[in-house]
Amino acid sequence: MAPKTIKLKEKVILKLIKEIRERPCLWNSNHEDYNDRLQTITAWKQIKAILKIPDDVLRIKWKNLRDTFKREFRKYNTESLEDYPGKWTFFKYMWFVHEPDYPVVPVSDGSLDSDDSEQNEGVKSEPMESEYVDETAHEEQDPMPVKKRRLSEENEYDLMFLKSLAPYFKELDLMRKLVLRSKMQDMILNELAAQASQNNSFKTS
Structure with a gap:
């Protein structure tokens, strides 16, 4: 359970x-x-x-x-x-x-x-x-x-997941952190766009 x-x-x-x-x-x-x-x-x-x-x-x-x-x-x-x-x-x-x-x-x-x-x-x-x-x-x-x-x-589980990534994130140097942050933001934006597109397709169907 x-x-x-x-x-x-x-x-x-x-x-x-x-x-x-x-x-x-x-x-x-x-x-x-x-x-x-x-x-x-x-x-x-x-x-x-x-x-x-x-x-x-x-x-x-x-x-x-x-x-x-x-x-x-x-x-x-x-x-x-x-x-x-x-x-x-x-x-x-x-x-x-x-x-x-x-x-x-x-x-x-x-x-x-x-x-x-x-x-x-x-x-x-x-x-x-x-x-x-x-x-x-x-x-x-x-x-x-x-x-x-x-x-x-x-929200609590999402926060716990993100916190679990923190120890690995700290192992990166500054430039790699910036690159990773940029990639993560791009991934989130892409998923949000895909979700919005899917929701719109459901509404128009």
Whole structure:
């Protein structure tokens, strides 16, 4: 199953939020280790080991959670957590993104604050998807429209692909970089022109 099609169970999402909150290098722009490459890689490896879920799934889910929180925050212009009138399930647990020192919001079943005994029982490092996928997840848990969410995820994959080319690009000297950029731009323009031509042919047929 592709990462963008995976819906995590609520308990797993709460664990993910808890583990990320404990690692400010992943979210707190005022922290000294924020965006430090070594620290962030280490943090994601730790979370992956704890949750037993592929890190690409976790990263995408965290981005969706963060983006949804910011969107809800702007939508309701919320000054305090108590004033939030929306229905997004995870808003209160994500409040620390806005207010880093805010106390941890407790969970009724203790799934966010308590230790998971499974971690000490030899759980497989690569679980079956059914161990963390919520097949009955309701769409209202994520207020972002499906179409916009898909576009956002597609843009994320495009960006990840382009970033994967960066190490090879850095190996080139300045002139070769300029040549490659020119070729890439020409290829994109050609594909856009071909796409426009094809779309026009469909409209006139």
